[in-house]
Amino acid sequence: MxxxxxxxxxxxxxxxxxxxxxxxxxxxxxxxxxxxxxxxxxxxxxxxxxxxxxxxxxxxxxxxxxxxxxxxxxxxxxxxxxxxxxxxxxxxxxxxxxxxxxxxxxxxxxxxxxxPTPEMLSPPLPSVEVAYKQALRNCHPTMHGVAKWFHPAVYHATAAAGFNSLPLLSRELGLISFEKRYMEQVRKVWRGEQLGPVPVAELAGPAPERTPDVGNQALAALRAMRSRGTARA
Structure with a gap:
């Protein structure tokens, strides 16, 4: 053979x-x-x-x-x-x-x-500039567990560039570092390769349930607290 x-x-x-x-x-x-x-x-x-x-x-x-x-x-x-x-x-x-x-x-x-550029894919991916802006925003510690990602390609490129190191670079160097890794992910998508999903810990949690009952209960609790305050006075 x-x-x-x-x-x-x-x-x-x-x-x-x-x-x-x-x-x-x-x-x-x-x-x-x-x-x-x-x-x-x-x-x-x-x-x-x-x-x-x-x-x-x-x-x-x-x-x-x-x-x-x-x-x-x-x-x-x-x-x-x-x-x-x-x-x-x-x-x-x-x-x-x-x-x-x-x-x-x-x-x-x-x-x-x-x-191809990310925008040339079908369906299109966000441009390098747009993806880079999201990467920087989601690198902030306060975004852990609540960040939203356009596509797994953006997450994996950000992870490869470094959640801690990417924000420390100048815009010029940061964009170069991110673009290199992002285009690697774009090539994989273009070739039909399956990217790993964004880890569950990095995804935004479900929005809290909001119903009339929840609102009414919160309003009743506020009224009760106000009544207790008035009684003490």
């Missing part, structure tokens, strides 16, 4: 030679095979599109050898980071088209651009 590493390595060899990834591997590694095949296809198409978007592409790919080696590097990075669908690539391309640059981005920068 071939390992995932072997499948990925063979996929990269095919892409290095400009080939698509064929579905010929063992059924036991079907998932990895499908990912490598689809990723190989989108890489080939991506590089063709990048040449039309970034006119200075020859700076990164001066010859065929550099072009093929770059494909292999990008394929490996895409597999490692779970970038394997045309939808993901389209988001990255959309951002490339919007950037005022003629040069090919690094694979790491392109991968970052393949992740």
């Amino acid at each position: 071939r390992t995932v590493t072997t499948v990925a390595a063979q996929a990269m060899t095919k892409v290095r030679h400009g080939e698509f990834i064929e579905s010929t591997t063992d059924v036991s590694v079907q998932t990895q095979q499908d990912q490598a095949r689809e990723t190989g296809k989108v890489i080939n198409q991506l590089f063709r599109q990048m040449r039309s978007i970034r006119t200075a592409w020859r700076q990164a790919w001066p010859d065929k050898k550099a072009y093929m080696e770059s494909k292999a590097t990008w394929l490996q990075a895409f597999i490692e980071n779970g970038i394997c669908t045309q939808e993901q690539i389209d988001i990255g391309l959309m951002r490339c088209r919007a950037e005022p640059s003629d040069f090919i981005p690094s694979v790491g920068k392109f991968i970052q651009g393949c992740v």
